Amino acid sequence: MEIIEKAPAKINLGLDVLYKRDDGYHELEMIMASVDLSDRLIFTPTNTNDIIIKTDNGFLPVDRKNNIYQAIDVMKKTYGFTQGVEVNLKKNLPVAAGLGGGSSDAAAAFRGVNRLFDIGASLEEMAKLSVPIGTDIPYCLYGQTALVTGVGDCVKPLSHPMPQCWVVLVKPKISVSTPRVFSKIQVDSLSHPDIHAIYQAIENQDYQEMIQHLGNSLESYTMDVFPIVKYVKEKMLEFGADTAVMSGSGPTVLALCKKRSRAIHVANALKGFCDEVYLVRTLNR
Numbered sequence: 334m335e336i337i338e339k340a341p342a343k344i345n346l347g348l349d350v351l352y353k354r355d356d357g358y359h360e361l362e363m364i365m366a367s368v369d370l371s372d373r374l375i376f377t378p379t380n381t382n383d384i385i386i387k388t389d390n391g392f393l394p395v396d397r398k399n400n401i402y403q404a405i406d407v408m409k410k411t412y413g414f415t416q417g418v419e420v421n422l423k424k425n426l427p428v429a430a431g432l433g434g435g436s437s438d439a440a441a442a443f444r445g446v447n448r449l450f451d452i453g454a455s456l457e458e459m460a461k462l463s464v465p466i467g468t469d470i471p472y473c474l475y476g477q478t479a480l481v482t483g484v485g486d487c488v489k490p491l492s493h494p495m496p497q498c499w500v501v502l503v504k505p506k507i508s509v510s511t512p513r514v515f516s517k518i519q520v521d522s523l524s525h526p527d528i529h530a531i532y533q534a535i536e537n538q539d540y541q542e543m544i545q546h547l548g549n550s551l552e553s554y555t556m557d558v559f560p561i562v563k564y565v566k567e568k569m570l571e572f573g574a575d576t577a578v579m580s581g582s583g584p585t586v587l588a589l590c591k592k593r594s595r596a597i598h599v600a601n602a603l604k605g606f607c608d609e610v611y612l613v614r615t616l617n618r
């Protein structure tokens with residue numbers, strides 16, 4: 334028996350950093366959605382009690398450093414199953430990109446072993462277990478357009494998906510360390526996108542209103558350190574994107590386009606500047 338789970342990329346339509354907490358983490362307010370670009374995970378039970386990870390991406394760790402390993406390990410310890418599992422990961426998402434690839438893989442691993450061994454854990458239970466592994470995992474478990482608060486642990490799905498559109502993802506050839514970004518930002522000097530306005534626009538299914546308000550508090554820091562990120566955003570707007578914003582801590586920049594022809598134009602134009610360009614759809618959820 335084998336089980337397949339998709340692990341889609343997440344995008345931050347809005348990311349506001351409110352303040353630094355006493356535990357060193359940052360209190361956030363975000364609007365998150367998912368797009369149709371996914372890793373694929375295949376889960377097979379084994380006769381040993383080991384967690385074995387195989388992947389076509391030679392740069393990823395396959396030991397307990399991998400988020401998939403940590404997710405299965407905590408499920409084993411919490412729900413007391415001993416059977417081993419082999420996971421085959423087909424990696425399609427860029428790594429350390431701001432698209433939550435490792436988090437989405439971990440969420441798929443929680444869902445995968447929950448189904449494979451018929452554990453019956455709820456999304457809420459798995460979300461709680463997931464936070465120490467990665468703060469994007471609770472959102473990825475729900476996988477629906479959501480208002481996400483706290484450190485990423487409070488997920489409130491919206492009653493509507495983000496309005497359907499085309500999304501161009503462009504990842505410059507640099508890796509951005511999320512811990513480093515959070516340790517370097519000066520919270521007092523950050524910009525604050527209007528998260529409530531994005532929320533309302535989505536609930537009203539008002540695309541034009543939504544695109545006025547996209548924003549990311551972390552964008553200015555990453556752009557200062559890596560000017561290519563700013564350049565990519567400027568080029569997207571110059572080639573006709575309806576709007577563009579950095580995702581997560583970067584470096585991927587996403588452009589939204591209502592018209593398919595416009596999105597194709599933006600994607601093709603950006604291929605002249607970056608190798609990693611993806612033209613995808615929003616997921617209707």
Ligand SMILES: C[C@](O)(CO)[C@H](O)COP(=O)(O)OP(=O)(O)OC[C@H]1O[C@@H](n2ccc(N)nc2=O)[C@H](O)[C@@H]1O
Nearest residue numbers: 357358359361436467468469484485511512515581582
């Ligand atoms: C920037 C986002 O991608 C937005 O969606 C996420 O908040 C980051 O999620 P992630 O990559 O899963 O990051 P994690 O592994 O949870 O956190 C990495 C590091 O970022 C910092 N961090 C993370 C989340 C948060 N709310 N405040 C923080 O200060 C912490 O130093 C943490 O050790």
Ligand SMILES: Nc1ncnc2c1ncn2[C@@H]1O[C@H](COP(=O)(O)OP(=O)(O)OP(=O)(O)O)[C@@H](O)[C@H]1O
Nearest residue numbers: 399400428429430431432433434435436438469581
């Ligand atoms: N399954 C996995 N897929 C990708 N990276 C993983 C995985 N497990 C562990 N990692 C490690 O996590 C680090 C961050 O990778 P990831 O792709 O999750 O970052 P990201 O897209 O920036 O996430 P975020 O948007 O949450 O900041 C990498 O350095 C990688 O070695």
